[in-house]
Amino acid sequence: MADDSAQSGHLAQRFTQAFEQNVWQDGESVSGAGSTLNYTSELRTTLPAMIRALGCQSVLDAPCGDFNWMKAVDLSGLAYTGADIVAPMIEGLQRDWPQHGFVCLDITKDPMPKADFVLIRDVLFHLSNPDVVRVLENFVNSGSAWLATSHSFHVTEMADVESGPTTFRPVNLMTSPFLFGPPDHVLKDYVPGFLPRWLAIWPRETIAARFGR
Ligand SMILES: C[S@@+](CC[C@H](N)C(=O)[O-])C[C@H]1O[C@@H](n2cnc3c(N)ncnc32)[C@H](O)[C@@H]1O
Numbered sequence: 001m002a003d004d005s006a007q008s009g010h011l012a013q014r015f016t017q018a019f020e021q022n023v024w025q026d027g028e029s030v031s032g033a034g035s036t037l038n039y040t041s042e043l044r045t046t047l048p049a050m051i052r053a054l055g056c057q058s059v060l061d062a063p064c065g066d067f068n069w070m071k072a073v074d075l076s077g078l079a080y081t082g083a084d085i086v087a088p089m090i091e092g093l094q095r096d097w098p099q100h101g102f103v104c105l106d107i108t109k110d111p112m113p114k115a116d117f118v119l120i121r122d123v124l125f126h127l128s129n130p131d132v133v134r135v136l137e138n139f140v141n142s143g144s145a146w147l148a149t150s151h152s153f154h155v156t157e158m159a160d161v162e163s164g165p166t167t168f169r170p171v172n173l174m175t176s177p178f179l180f181g182p183p184d185h186v187l188k189d190y191v192p193g194f195l196p197r198w199l200a201i202w203p204r205e206t207i208a209a210r211f212g213r
Pocket of ligand 1: 011015016031032034035062063064065066067068069083084085086105106107108120121122123126
């Protein structure tokens with residue numbers, strides 16, 4: 001894998017610019033077409049049901065994007081924290097949703113708050129393979145219990161890419177170079193007309209074992 005650690009300092013700048021310019025060009029959500037209420041209509045029911053079925057009481061949504069669809073999820077009884085690299089977006093969310101926690105951080109390098117359930121949705125496909133490794137190690141180091149992340153089972157190899165908002169390549173952590181075993185749980189996360197993908201859910205122990213912990 002290429003070492004692109006020198007790039008990581010520019011990530012905040014690039015994603016902030018993407019936010020300011022609405023680079024994903026969706027009229028409803030600045031986080032893109034996958035973050036609309038229509039796109040997430042099924043997930044908004046299945047996800048909180050899964051979180052509760054796993055006995056989780058705290059959720060870290062990193063990245064949370066603009067919170068557009070998560071604001072319509074039943075978060076009652078759950079301690080919810082949203083995190084994103086874009087500071088002005090997080091400041092707006094802190095102002096508008098004081099009942100939740102919102103923090104500005106870079107999941108490739110800043111310590112991740114510990115939570116029972118960590119949702120890393122629709123971001124790894126924007127990140128280089130070394131940055132994906134950093135995020136996964138960060139999750140392991142946080143001591144959090146469950147990881148749920150966007151997954152495309154049909155992909156046979158994960159090409160390396162440069163991290164950034166205009167990068168996109170589907171993620172399959174079960175293929176080279178990651179080679180994880182099958183997830184413990186899977187939630188469908190697409191609607192007709194979009195690339196089929198799921199939320200794949202693994203316990204911390206599985207991710208930790210992959211990194212020799
Ligand atoms: C396509 S949006 C998805 C947001 C959200 N997960 C959702 O489902 O709506 C991708 C988000 O990832 C954020 N992001 C990109 N790199 C990040 C990083 N290294 N740390 C934290 N957030 C990051 C971007 O600012 C953007 O808000």
